[in-house]
Amino acid sequence: MSQLLDVLARILPPKQVISDPLRRLAYGTDASFYRLTPEVVAVVESEQEVQALLQVTRTLGSPVTFRAAGTSLSGQAVTDSVLALIGEGFATCEIGPDAATVRVGPGIIGGEVNFRLSQHGRKIGPDPASINACKIGGIAANNASGMCCGTAQNSYRTLAGMRVILADGTLLDTEDAYSVASFHQSHATLLDDLQHLGETTRADEVLAARIRHKYSIKNTTGYSLNALVDFADPVDILAHLMIGSEGTLGFISRITYQTVNEDPFKASALVFFPNIEVACKAVIGLKPKPVSAVELLDRASLRSVQDKPGLPAIMRTLSDEVAALLIEVRGETAMALQLRMDAALDALRGIETIEPPVFSTDPATCEMYWKVRKGTFPAVGAMRRTGTTVIIEDVAFPLATLASATLDLQALLRKHGYFEGIIFGHALEGNLHFVFTQDFSVQSEVDRYARFMNDICTLVVDKYDGSLKAEHGTGRNMAPFVEKEWGTQATGLMRRIKQLFDPQNLLNPGVILNDDPQAHLKNLKPMPAAEELVDRCIECGFCEPLCPSHRLTLSPRQRIVSWRDLSRRTATGESVADLEADFAYYGLDTCAGCGLCSTACPVGIDTGALTRLLRGRGMGSTSHKVAQWTADNFGKVASASRLGLGLGHVASSVVGDKVLGKLSGGKWKRGMPHAGKTPEAYQGEGDPVVYFPACGGRIFGANTANEATLPEVIMTLLVRAGYKPILPEGFDKLCCGQMLESKGMAEEADEMSDAVTQALLKAADDGHGGYYPVLMDASTCSVRMQKKLAGSPLQLLDFHEFAHDAMLPRLFITKKPGPVALHINCSVRRTGSDAKLRRVLAACVEQVIEPAGVTCCGFGGDRGFAVPELNVHALRKVHDALPASCCEGVSTNRTCEIGLTAETGRPYHALAYLLEECSREEVAMLC
Template identity: 50%
Template sequence: MNTHFQPFFDDISSFIPLSRLITDPLRTLAYGTDASFYRLVPQIVVQATSETEIQQLLKAANKHRISVTFRAAGTSLSGQAITDSVLIVLADGWDGYKISQDTMQISLQPGVIGGNANKYLLPFQRKIGPDPASINAAKIGGIAANNASGMCCGTAQNSYQTLKSMRLILADGSLLDTACPDSIQAFKQSHATLLNELSLLAEQTLANQALTERIKHKYRLKNTTGYAINSLIDFTDPIDILQHLMIGSEGTLGFISEITYNTVEEHPHKASALIFFNSVRVTCEAVAALKHTPVAAVELIDRAGLTSVMHKPGMPDFISDLNPNAAALLVETRASNEHQLNQAINEIIATLSQFETASQVEFYTDPSRCAEFWAIRKGLFPAVGAVRLTGTTVIIEDVAFPVERLADAVEDLHSIFKQLNYHEALIFGHALEGNLHFVFTQSFDSKDEVKRYEQLMEDVARLVVDKYDGSLKAEHGTGRNMAPFVEREWGKDAYQLMWSLKKRLDPNNLLNPGVLLNEDPQVHLANLKPMPAAHPLIDKCIECGFCEPSCPSRALTLTPRQRIVIWREISELRRTGSNPERLKRLEADYQYQGEETCAACGLCANTCPVSINTGNLTRAIRAENHITWTKKANWLAQNFSTLLASGRILLTVAHQTQRVLGANFLRKTSSGITRLSQGKVPTWSPSMPRAANRIQARELPSQTNPSSKVIYFASCASRTFGTSSQDTETRSLHEVTLNLLTKAGFEVIFPPKIEQLCCGMPFESKGLFEAAKLKSDELNTTLLELTQDGTVPIFSDTSPCSLRMKDNLDPRLQIFDSVEFIDRFVLNKLDIEAKEMQLAVHVTCSTVKMGLADALIRISRRCASHIVLPDQITCCGFAGDKGFTHPELNASSLRTLKTAVQTCDMGASTSRTCEIGLTQHSGIEYRSILYLLDQQSKAIEQNRP
């Protein structure tokens, strides 16, 4: 940390714990990245948890003249969430929400993820207006501060238009609640000068007819370039002006600590169509016509875009035959009922009948089919990222043109791309609003490449502003990227007005300086982010941050995006040898921050636009670090039954010790041993399970129906760990499963020598790939022989093992996870009575990746009258044995669980190790869902043996 920041640091450390003040080289670099192509490394990262802390931080910033930048999710694309000064990020404590009694409003704290806000509103058929493509990662603070819109939002449902009220903190640390009359009255007294100045600026703006007309003209389109100076002509009350100025201000005027939105209707009936045209011009003419029909969204995809996604599910075969000038529209319409939906579809088809299309117009109402269409549209950005050359970055620009001139604008953009050799560039966007995105790859590793990008930006500015009088930033925010062009787009009077607002609200220029307004004409070419090659598994990462909400270590150490940022830096330092001391420090810190606390659950791949599984990188690193363990691991693999037997003995001894010496003593003692052994010896907890009962050989009844046979592969976890010592249920999972399947009429067969068998997961997770393959090959051979080359289905009782078996064993084997098998073959063979209770359901990472989350929920609903799916819990962080060796990962991931399930009677999941941690951190007992299903079901008469 620069010594200039020491007095500020000393000041704020009096009210912010040191654990939430980050200054080390690894984590400051990790936080120096957002989704843009810029990088600035902060001197201090502050994890703030409350309004009071924000107020105190701003007062300290003013006292020491230290600039600060606010960060929500860091999914912004224009460089507005980075700084080389102090970065204030949202820690826990910002995810509160409240829905009004009539559901017409929702109040949201800035840490709520946009997609979660819509989940809260979905039961009432309402949603928030903004719908950015990043909605499942972006947080409300960023959505409001950037006035993000999206595919269906248009200009009528963005944050500016749907704002009801807000709580905001100004640069001087003062708090205003615009929904509270007392707060407003107090603010009018304390900030009378500011409010009078805002009123005067509004009067002067309205008196300037040319400027007023300019503002009206600019906001006929989507526009996030500069400040929301339309508030000066839209409102007369300075409080209204102030709160609307905050929308789209990118944290340069204040901090939004809560926003109340007017909600909008979420129509239950939807239909989508992917419509192809032979030319861009006809496509754009169709857009203009569709603007007068009941469409909710009209997304344009140019020919290059169609080519990039032509092999995606849902795309027709004739794409390759379309001419070079072809384009498509993805159209969606929505309605309150089926009759209205059909009317809307007919009206849209009638409107399109006047245009020549390359295929018949057909709307689909099937949700899965519509989801395919929208996956195609959302896959356009990553499609470029997936094919870019290593070392280049992907840039997405965001402009808006008058809809009636859209065709000419698209042709002009294509001409610019051709002239400057951006041959991979493609265009798509929210055509109904004239809002186009264009995506291209860019290298910044030479002066010529930087110059080429500079020329592109100049040509785009000339085209958008000078020729079409459009918006250079329609919805992605001005940031650093477009700050040099604000005056060019708006003109001198509007630009000076914006500076006047900045100086009145932030007189010391301490809030995110240089963002949105910047007098440096070259700022968009400075601090460009390097993207060096690091590892083939992660080189396609575009650092968008979509992965972060699903990561179990996000509040403890690093997120997947941050792991990739650091590994890129380590790899580059290794390659160049330029700074050995820095390399040594980063490598040492990464061992814990990056490798040891990565759950390697792979959920990041589910939300990554280019499907990167950062867990694979972690396993590859572990393989390098553990290369000397290979012989020992192979010996353990070959003597696996001994390992399992030893585990059961240790559990039995530990439970007996607990009875004699007490759980508290055992926990403290084992915790110390865990630290001394560097995680090799697990930490004891009261929820540690009993040893599982061994699977007993049994005589199987003779059955004539071969379709009733099932091979039951009980995982090594379920063979080792029984129920917890506090649980009244003493049966092991294999005993429950055997009873359940027999009850449903199945002949259950255990593989011979099952104690020796394992899918290889425990070894693979540690990067011991040779031992993992040894075990999976052994299991594969056994199961092929036992199933007669796959003719008999295999039941797997643990989801992580099911996934590994599906991925690694012979495809002839019919491998079913317990949830999958029960859902497909067992439920209809049992008489089930739902228990009157609240059941907490944990969907494991593997269940999600296998696409079985809905099946687990269906089974749970059959067993319990009410189920609870805890918010914000993704991977539990137990991660095989990490819950024993690094219990802080499990604790951090489940830190909100106890509150979420406080009304529940018990919990259910599909992985025994996950259930250990869930039990420990919830205060309720978690077991496999099979226990409850067995308890609440009985055999239908014809299934009885």
């Protein structure tokens, strides 16, 4: 290993070569149920680095596996050798003329590509359920499909060109004539062999017909042999063999897709049928109709999600035989949509249903239906017994046999004791997923799984001539069964292809083709109990794109993986010394605790809660005494903080922000606010409203010395809107406790919030048995107090909520042209109140910019001061997203605004500043 590290250190920057045990474990884990820990993790940011890496691994004989997002389910993205993580240098996106094509790098998330294309009414064809987390590299390398794309719009069918780096380091750009000509000269033998394979395959009518038949339904088992019958040009054959090759033939460094239309009008119907046979009869009737997707759900899958909010109450009363179809239709116009709804309903006419089928065009209802459908797999994982693994398999059958095949699958699950198993799938393509839980900790359970998989292969291949892998890729899981499905002759073709491209067998060996008949039963991932908060995690990775520390240190998934192994080792008496010290920084110190991970997690796990729990455990008695003193003496803490800010500005006036920032280890920020001050009580008239200024706005004052503080601005606004602000008694000595709660000091934090609660109840009492409304001016604090006040008679709103509901109707607003940047605080995102924030901002500004790729700012209360690199990393994408004409920004949390100001060089203010400016009487008179 030392030799490998020495060589990698010469070709890659130090931060891109990862050898510590903690991150090798964490980064090496993917969504599958296999566990291999890489010898080293190398982050590659350019084609040149990939070529250099391949040269090194080829010289040393070290296998290399490329990894994009790690959402793969079949074990194709794990290794015990070199794991090459695709870096953000490959997160490129270039939209072609009329958006008819899009040229993308393997490091960009599929959902991000669709977001950019949506402005043109287009999208990429593949639509896997993980599209908001998985990356283009994985989508192409696995030929991932999904609910709508079928077999006509997957990567294979919509490929327009690619850049690929072969095992020997050669780069081929199929869209560049010079590159193609050069490749014909340098790799004539390879191209001649591919051309010969294509000619002999097409000449063999039986084999060619067999290949075409296999791809008439979804199929990702083995290599894309259809390339040999669909194309004659060897370059085309090569490019299409790369699709679905799972990194075993080369590295796709860029791919150009032909985009497909994204119809703006959509409708969905959730239709219940008395049994599977009737539901599948309906599918056959819907197949020729203009429907976009038809998802089949058996009763068990419906039961796994039936308690989700908003779903029809009838779901909880259905009999065990019932099945459902979730049907979607789309149209370019409302009229076209109606015609397609009518056509789908016509196909269902005469077919027995539990209730009359009805389509909904309400976006919220449709989104809820599909979100629930996508949550069936994680829902089973969340309900599994601690210590077990959730497994999802996907197979495909000829559509005419779908009903009997589904019943046979149900019978097999029962036969082998998987009574919790569920079945759902993309019915139009005969594609079924079945999900079950499995204990791999004892040999008898592994043996049960082995028997079940053998029976599955017999059922799918021998009885129905279907696909053992429809869209999840062969991986390690089905590699031993490729020959069973394809036969000796076709599998021989695959072995020849692998030999041509990778004669040393260094590219992801053991994946797709594996001579070990027990390979699918080895290197199984343990899922030990760690903490009840996170034991439901299935390590899918959906959380990662929202995490501000992802790719700086650890993501939520990687934190859970690390803590699970630390817990396992502790329970078994193994040493944790090699992981524990690094986990303090990578796992705890750099977690913003923002909770955004919970909004993407299918089962709502907040890894920040785990971080706070572990931080609290790690605090000694001295720390708890300090926390208790802080809770008892917060007024003194606030005064000392304001004094420190004042002294900091004195020092900054002498040496400058930049020098002071370096001297303070990044704790002093560019544009640091001045010291705040305590607002004075209002003595006038108006409708009473209780205003609690959060400590952030009381400690951190205005951005410049001549600006009003946030409490002053809000008081001015309230009076202007006809309200009488009431400040709670002793508010300047109170804090909601968020600052201590984020450090795991839950008990002391609750004492602080209890004191605030009592002050609010007293201030809001109207003397007639009712209470005045209450508002706060920091989203994070507002959300904490809303939770604490749940069930109390108080109505507490964050400022932007109160401004939307109660102030806008009372103010005369004059819009600014903008542009103004908007940063939606993570607390606002979690509570779903961002729509109100956007509406208030839209009332004030003509042009609003929300930087793509920026979620949590990473300031995390005091994290931006304690670990400033987290704030810098979280906002790394904001710079390119803000045009030079954008000179200011708004948010709803004071510390977020500090971090945003420091990183962007633009002043970020609370929303109240903008609303106050645009509602001034003199502005209205001028206009």
